[in-house]
Amino acid sequence: xxxxxxxxxxxxxxxxxxxxxxxxxxxxxxxxxxxxxxxxxxxxxxxxxxxxxxxxxxxxxxxxxxxxxxxxxxxxxxxxxxxxxxxxxxxxxxxxxxxxxxxxxxxxxxxxxxxxxxxxxxxxxxxxxxxxxxxxxxxxxxxxxxxxxxxxxxxxxxxxxxxxxxxxxxxxxxxxxxxxxxxxxxx
Numbered sequence: 001x002x003x004x005x006x007x008x009x010x011x012x013x014x015x016x017x018x019x020x021x022x023x024x025x026x027x028x029x030x031x032x033x034x035x036x037x038x039x040x041x042x043x044x045x046x047x048x049x050x051x052x053x054x055x056x057x058x059x060x061x062x063x064x065x066x067x068x069x070x071x072x073x074x075x076x077x078x079x080x081x082x083x084x085x086x087x088x089x090x091x092x093x094x095x096x097x098x099x100x101x102x103x104x105x106x107x108x109x110x111x112x113x114x115x116x117x118x119x120x121x122x123x124x125x126x127x128x129x130x131x132x133x134x135x136x137x138x139x140x141x142x143x144x145x146x147x148x149x150x151x152x153x154x155x156x157x158x159x160x161x162x163x164x165x166x167x168x169x170x171x172x173x174x175x176x177x178x179x180x181x182x183x184x185x186x187x
Contacts, residue, residue, distance in 0.1 A: 015041070023043060023044075023047055024041055024042065024043045024047075025041075025042055025043075026039055026040065026041055026042070027039070027040045027042055052068070058085075063083055063085040064083070064085065064086070065085045065086060065087045065088070066086075066087060066088045066089070066090070067086070067088070067089045067090070067091065068089075068090050068091060069091070070091045070092060070093050070094060070095065073089060073091045073094060074094065074095065074096050076100075076103055077094075077096055077098070077099060077100040077103055078096060078100070080100055080102045080103045080106075081103065082100070082102075082103035082104060082105075082106035082107045083106060083107070084106060084107070084108055084109060085109070086106075086107040086109065086110050087109050087110060087111050087112070088110070088111060088112040088113075089110065089112065089113050089114065089115070090112065090114040091114070091115055091116070092116050092117065093115070093116065093117040093118060093119075094115050094117070094118040094119070094120060095118075095119050096119070096120070098120065098121060098124040099120050099124050099125045099126070101126040101127040104127045104128065104129060105127055105129075107129055108129060108131060109131055110129045110131055110132060111131060111132060111133045111134065112132070112133060112134040113128070113129075113132055113134070113135050113136070113137070114134065114135075114136040114137070115136070115137045115138070116136070116138050117138055117139055118137070118139060118140075118141065120141045121141065124141075125141070125142055125146060126146055127146055127148060127149075128145065128146055128149045128151075130149065130150045130151060130152065130153075131153065132151060132153070132154055133153055133154060133155050133156070134154075134155065134156040135151075135154060135156070135157050135158070135159075136156070136157075136158040136159075137158075137159055137162065138158075138159075138160050138161050138162070139160075139161050139162060139163075140159045140162035140163065140164055141162075141163055142162075142163060142164070143163055143164060143165040143166070144164065144165065144166050144167060144168050145164075145167055145168045146168075147168060149168065
């Protein structure tokens with residue numbers, strides 16, 4: 001919910017309307033932590049497919065706002081095809097050894113970057129957009145986040161199973177701990 005609120009979408013009212021119309025539902029799961037509950041917003045596969053169809057129509061015009069196929073993301077990174085319209089990237093894996101600084105710089109409106117596994121080389125990630133609200137990157141390959149990353153609007157950070165030693169070098173903007181979530185699991 002913090003991620004939705006940080007994007008200024010009117011999440012409370014909009015989510016209630018979607019639940020009332022049975023378009024989404026909220027599942028509740030108890031985690032391993034004592035008294036810790038995890039809420040997940042879910043939707044039927046057909047509704048998700050319909051949304052992907054609409055985004056694919058945008059992709060044909062060259063201005064897609066979301067990526068969820070690893071092949072599409074790899075094409076954007078390899079061929080520097082990032083656009084200003086890009087708002088969310090959610091891919092299961094990223095198989096290329098480098099991460100395009102040029103492509104990421106174009107994505108000024110990117111709010112969500114979720115990569116669940118990658119083969120990026122350590123040191124190849126030179127830039128992340130400051131507009132990110134949510135950064136999830138399992139197996140993040142670097143020891144720190146890029147030096148020029150100033151995450152003033154970041155509300156969720158999950159770098160599970162990463163090579164992270166510190167968030168960044170030097171002093172950075174202070175993040176409000178109420179809206180900041182950090183999950184780092186070291187093997």
